[in-house]
Amino acid sequence: MNLKRNLLIGATFFAALVMLGIGQSMVSKAAAQAKGNMVQVPRFEVDPAFPKPLPNHWYQGQTIGVDVDAQDHIWIIHRQDSLSNGEQALDEKTGACCAKAPPVLEFDQQGNLLRHWGGQDGPGDTSAPTSYKWPSSNHGITIDHKGNVWIGGNGGDDGMVLKFTMDGKFLMRVGANYPAADSNAQDRFWKVAKLNEDAKAGEMYIADGYGNKRVAVIDEETGKMKRYWGAYGHKPDDANTGRYNPDEPLIQQFRNPVHCAVPSADGTVYVCDRVNDRIQAFKTDGTFIKEVRISPRTLGDGAVWDIAFSKDPQQKYLYLVDGHDEKIWILDRASLEVLTSFGDGGKQPGQFYAVHSLAVDSKGNIYTTETYDGRRVQRFMLKGMQSVEKGKDQGTVWPKSSN
16 A cells, blocks of 8 residues: 555656646746747836926917927927817906917927917918918927928818028928919928928928828028928829728828828838728838738827937837827837837827827937827937837826836
8 A cells, every 4th residue: 555655656756847837938938928028118207397388378279280390399280279268368358367379389499489380370461472371270389490480281272381580580382372282293292291301311201191182392591492292202193082991902092181291210101091990101202011900990090190209320119109099109210110109098198188299308208299188298218128028008107107
């Protein structure tokens, strides 16, 4: 009996060792797989104290553009006319608060308001080349390498882009107001979304995209149209393409709005085909390179709103605004693979309500603006690098020291 019992105990112990070895092997394998699925990405935290409150009881409307100049000053543009009567009661003389802030606002790194201007038509005949009509719905703001301020407009008959000094002095208009689409016109635009500069080439890339369906490129000194293209580099077509259906084949044209056209340092142009939930990449001459779909089952106003790059020389990371899913996607720029994302819907710092535009300063910090009822600018501070599970969303990136 003792022999049998000892044999039984020995067999049980051996089996336990085998199972323990298998378990350890499985854990090690799972750990290795998990490690293999980890990626290095920039880590951000929201800065809840940026910017400081506006003076003069000023109220900020739908905020539909942001850029950073050479001094790391942050410029935004918002829509004064998006305020309700109650929000502009001081202007209406029906209450003590509040008043419409000028549409163009400049902040320093401490969040102090500096210059502020805009909202008025130019002098004399606004149809003349020497004057201008302020956009009925201003949209997008860009500061070029010489310190000039460019804006577009996406309302009514907005068909021009405007160039000013930083103090708001009018310099040039390109295009003319016109109440219909013509994506092959060379003398005007229609409902421009945003402008982005290629400083080396002296060119401005225009997402001519709420009325027309194209990328247009102009000389930033003369305003002359140099080239334009539609999806896949095709000649643009203004035909109605119907609503986006994620289960149908990808269409060969952009849908409205074409929301951004952003050139990188290596000469790749990334285009936001917003409601088609796709980024298309091109050479600077309009030759199609590749595309990627982001959150392809997102309907309504789409998932691909604006693009900016990390500040390393290679611009390794591409940052993508998604104003429908309320987050910032971080992609590997070379492969266009999604690495992670952050943000969530809400009105608290670090959350988003219709996040619309973004820009990056020289230190790598991200600035975002929000439209609809979001109506604000936020700053997300770069805090170094971190390892995250590939594809995992980080949620609201609240400062770790305040947890």
